[in-house]
Amino acid sequence: MTLSCDNHCVIEKLLQTPFSSLSYNEKLKIIEEGAPKPNLTLHTKVKSCTRHFNTSLYEAIPWLCGCDKLNKLFCWPCLLFSKEKHVFNSAGYNDINNIYKSGKRHGHSVNHIACLKEITLFGKNRRIEFSLSSQYKQSIEKHNEAVKQNRKFVGQLITAVCFLGSQGLAFRGHDESVASVNRGNYIEVLNMLARYDSDLHNHLESSTAFRGSSPDIQNELIHSVSELMTMEIKKEISKANYVSLILDETSDVMNKCQLASVLRYVTADGNVEERFLRFTDVSSDRSANSLFNHALEILNDFECGPKLIAQTYDGAAVMASQHAGVQAKIREQYPNAIFVHCYAHRLNLVLAQSASFIKEVKVFFATLSGFRTFFAKSTKRTEALDSHLRKRFPSIAPTRWQYHSRLAETVHEYREGIENLLVSIIEEPEEWDVETISSARGLLSLLRDFDFNFMLKIFSSIFPYSGALFKILQTKRSDIAFCNTKIDEFKHHMQRLRGGFDHLWSEMENVFDSNGPTRPKRIRIDSMSGEERKNSYKRLFCEIIDVVCQNVSVRFSENATLLFLSLLDARYFPMYRTSFPEKAFSCLKENYGAFFYFVALKSELLVMFSDPDMAKDSVYDLHQYMYALQLSCVFPQIFKLCELVLTIPATSAADERSFSALKRLKNYLRNSQNQDRLSSLALMNIEKSFLNKLQSKPSFLDEVIDLFAKKNRRIELNYKQ
Structure with a gap:
């Protein structure tokens, strides 16, 4: 009998991803591991007694398998190969009283017999084909060897793109012809790498189909890297409990109004991050409605709207107005998103x-x-x-x-x-x-x-x-x-x-x-x-x-919506030991009542107020103390409160810093690049440390190449099985 379905969830995965869409190796692995046959909790009442599921049923009906997550029985051959939907390969069977009758009828069906044949012969025909056609096997091996070399070459292109992008350097040159002394940083970096890599040198010299130096290829490589970075940022945000939105705008060298978007959150490993997302050209419409729609697009794209707990902008009326500004419109959509006027501007x-x-x-x-x-x-x-x-x-x-x-x-x-x-x-x-x-x-x-x-x-x-x-x-x-x-x-x-x-x-x-x-x-x-x-x-x-x-x-007058911040202020702990801060506690309930279990939070706060070891200089220090000593399981509500306070930004400085990058990336000599390229390069340059972290992963180049290979290319980048 195989391991329970809980360990592999193979049936649940097959119901979501059809067996026919998997690669040959994935199919072979599933068949070799065999059908999952866990002990289910199925039972059926029969008159005065209850009939329970018994694992001996798997021996009586060999093709039967089960999923203990769904608590249903399935037909293993039909689940893999059937093109027709029925109860044994889609919804699952749970009538223990009639299983033998239904199983006998299903086992004699034409569709089941055909599927049983498929699972019995799976892999045998392929092995015969390989043994009969060594030429076919050699062609696949030759193709895969070529793909390996191609992916190595594209990986070097990606390395050059990451270097130039993270350093904020120009890619293109004024004259990129072979006779030019300076063909631009991108081509010159590739030529430098080619001096130490004979394969790269031969490819650049002899390739006629794909040289990788065209502006379109550069743009697609830049986009692929930024797309992977965006996907990884989305993964970080999906694990965060709270998110804050920071927006600010500036004019570039072409006098276009560029809106910088930043999200602030606490990562799963306890670090506070302010991730730059993109620049958006809002020159044509800078109204509150337009900027509000842009903010909604960001929140929907990163699937963090329900987590939004704060928004920070400067004091411009279009952003900060209490009636028709962006912050008011966002609060209508997400009531928990309090507005914080940038402290540095104040x-x-x-x-x-x-x-x-x-x-x-x-x-x-x-x-x-x-x-x-x-x-x-x-x-x-x-x-x-x-x-x-x-x-x-x-x-x-x-x-x-x-x-x-x-x-x-x-x-x-x-x-x-x-x-x-x-x-x-x-x-x-x-x-x-x-x-x-x-x-x-x-x-x-x-x-x-x-x-x-x-x-x-x-x-x-x-x-x-x-x-x-x-x-x-x-x-x-x-x-x-x-x-x-x-x-x-x-x-x-x-x-x-x-x-x-x-x-x-x-x-x-x-x-x-x-x-x-x-x-x-x-x-x-x-x-x-x-x-x-x-x-x-x-x-x-x-x-x-x-x-x-x-x-x-x-x-900097005390804002009523921020009164709850005093709950974690160690200066007031001695006073809170004798008089619990009901006003601050009520303020937290009013603004973020859906995020906490307040009965437990009050008990945890009372313990914290009486513990001198938890009286830290800042919320960040308290959060790091709890994270290092794994106290999040002891004080889960306080730990969440720390994350919430850390997520609320005090300034829009992250946006201000992105403007410096904008001036480097789009200057007098680099003013013709399109918006997508500008935004992608800005992401690579501003989030340089994040890009370096991703590059340290062994799978980084393969993941970028997979994104790059989604379009039809004049170079083979996908392996054959």
Whole structure:
């Protein structure tokens, strides 16, 4: 008797995939393993007694087999070879009381006898054919040997494609003719590989049917690699419990609006991933309905709509509007998908508004940018800066205050060196032009100005913390609860800084009294006494700090939908031991009631609150702790809650990073590639580490070749049996 059907599920598989569609080797393996004959739980009531299934029935009816998953009996020969459907090869038989009568009738049927003949002769005719026709056998062997060589060659093409795609390099050359010095990276890489592989060299030199260098073949190879990557991403997502959607858009070099799509989830091995999916050209229609349809297409394609628990975009009205925006339309379809306005955008708005609300701050940043402009305008000035300072001023982006902070920190740190350089320029008029000397005088005066240094001192105290917060917000592993904690710390730092004016003022007075720079030049300050002047600057100092604090509080005000994050915040565990957080617990029920068994979750939380070992700095650390010690089976609901919190993105930084890849892949010299090629190359370049992981699998090349071989090719890539 063979193993139970549970081990192989052969009958269940045959009902889904017909025996006739299998390869010869697969058929032979199934027949050699024989019919599954498990002990079933079938029973039939007969008058006052119950007749149960007995395995001796298999001996009485030799062609009988059974499936313990379906709990049915089948005819083994008919299941394999019958072209007609009947109860013994489709639905299954379960009437124990009439099995002998029905079995006798079926065993004498014409169809059953024909199938019995087929299973008896299976393989014998093929072996006779092979023995009678050695030429036929040799032709198959010759074909398979050629396929082996062809697949090896195509594998080398795929290796070249993966290398160029992951590095973001161009494939095509301006002149790809044989006489060209540079035939493009793709052909040149193949020629380089051919120097060390005689088979590849011979194929490239002698092949007339398939050389693999045409633009169409390149596109299909690129598409095959990206298709396999997409399939693997879908496998990862199918094992994830929750998924979040991140969307953002930018303009490429051809002024087309490219929408980047990213999914965030926690993998089965406990890692937080933000997978780039594709670029989509939405230039023709950027309305909320169009972007909503695109989001639905993504969710349906990756079969993750029911798992969607969050969506993150910037603050544009078409995306974030509560009534007609994309986020509102998605919530109508998937109510659990809460909207999170990108935290990095919020922090950028906080700093931008602090500058726009206060005149002195606005003037300060306008003059601060003059330092970089002065040195960047001339190569000679840049060379002098490199020689004296060995440091250049960072570039400024009007929408990225992180760069303003770098400029302020650079001027503050290298203030003395910059001053000495400006003095040397002024004192050597024969070496510099009039414009340079005049501008240097202005910058030197600015650098010695009390007001400018006062503002520089304030923001050099703020920006290191805001810059560190920017980095935390844009880190993939930073969960939203951890980001909220760091934002609270930033607010506390600003409040502490507000009480440090006296220390800052004493530093300013010491520096300016000892070095004797210019006096304060604020309006109506010169005529004031020392104490009045100090109070005036203190009001400005407090105004700057208060504006920043107020904007942080407004922009990052506690969202009612995120109150449940405090359930995993270790800072509150001592308080939760005596008073359970009912509001946060109810918030979780309201937003994600379908995902948890709340009776068990409450018990698990009570245990966690009283366990100091589970008080971790972040949800990520708690999740990794539970994963490493296999505590997911002890606290399954908390483990799921950790995964949910980790899946909620705090920023759309993953989309922002993809824009850098877009600028590399589609530039002035590479602006004619079609959208599919661009999206596929972007996937290979942005998800380089994922591609490298796939390439380490022994089956990678074969899987890509199988996808590539689905179309009719002028080269044989499929083996014969």
